[in-house]
Amino acid sequence: MCRSFLSVWYDKENNPIIDGRFNKGVVTLNLPQCAIVADGDINKFWKLLDERLELCHKALKFKTERLLGVKASVAPTLWMYGAYARKDADDILDDLMVGGYSTLSLGYIGLYETIKLLTGESNTKHQNLALKITRYMADKCEDWNNQENYGYSLYSTPAESLCYRFAKLDKEQFGEIKDVTDKGYYTNSHHVDVREHINIFDKIDFEAPFQENATGGFIGYGEIPNMTNNIEALETIIQYIYDHAMYWEFNTKLDHCMKCGFDGEILPDGHGDWICPKCGNQDHNTLKVIRRTCGLI
Known part of the structure; x- marks a missing residue:
């Protein structure tokens, strides 16, 4: 998983250990559904959030307790031959299950839609409320750790298929809601909605503070044009990421037309196909087009 982190764990000699450690699973909370059911009532939203968080807690807890008392022989490759232990x-x-050696991830999705439902505006206009929600979930993970010591942490779920499934289920149950269920997807974790026009520096400024809460994993994305002829600007972006965020990457357009030699962005033609902006070439055999459609290319 491109964004999953292991919390720090130390052995008896106080050495940080990474090798052999593992995550026991993720349970992702549908934040927009809490806001839909709350119907604009912020107090009701917090009450629903508590109820749903406890449901997630029970599911995560089961993932650990199901393995307590189990012998290593149940899966020799994992527990006897070195995949996780010997x-x-x-x-x-x-x-291996208690004390933070292995981890459990509380995921979340759709913070943009949640804020939209609660305030009528984008999450970029209500960063404090959005951060309050994620901080609350992170604090819950800490509370559970204090109670059970099973290694809970907050995780910014990529939701590469779940973003569609949750939106579809909520549309079936609650109908079409503008900027929420009508899009066909929920926004990845705390990210800015992909439809929003925002420059990469403002996007970093908005999303970076959320990374501090998601100790179980996170990532930031940015879309930039082809920077081949402006390397200095690209270096400025990289430096800004280094100074302001913990984990970030950007996507750029590096298409190529083999017919005319064009390097840059091959454009969609409006009919589900691609066209070279220089020579009009639409031959798939002579166009190289690379797009990131989810967390992977």
Whole structure:
């Protein structure tokens, strides 16, 4: 997973350990549904959020407790032959499940839609409220850790298929809601809605503070044009990312027309196909077009 992090864990000699550690699973909260049911009532939203968080807690807790008392022989490749551990067949797995050696991820999706439902405006106009929601979820993870020590953390879910599934289910149940269920998708974690016109520096400024809450994993994205002829500007972007965010990447257009030699952005023709802006070429055999359609190319 491109954004999943392991929280710090130290052995008896106080050495940080990474090798052999693992995540026991993710449960993702449908934030927009809480806001839909709350119907604009912020107090009701917080009450619903508490209820849904406890449901997520039970599901995550089960992922650990189902493995307590289990012997390593249940999956030799994982527990005996080094994928996760090198235990004897009759050894139980409890020491790997408790104490933060392995982690559990509370995911979330659709903060943009949630803020839109609660305020009528984009999350970029209500950063404080959006941060308050994610901080609240992160604090819940800490509370659960204090109670059980199972390794809970907040995770900015990529939701590469779940973003469509949650939106579809909510549209079926609650109908078409402008800027929420009518789009056919929910926005990835705390990100700015893809339809919003925002420059990359403002996007970094908005999204970077959320990364501090999501200790279970996060990433930031930015779309930039072909910068081949403006490397200095590209370096400025990279430096800004370095100074302001913990984990970020940008996507750029590096298309090529083999017919006329054009390098840049091959454009959509409005009919589901591509066209070279220089020579009008639409031959798939002589066009190289690369687009990021989800978390992967």
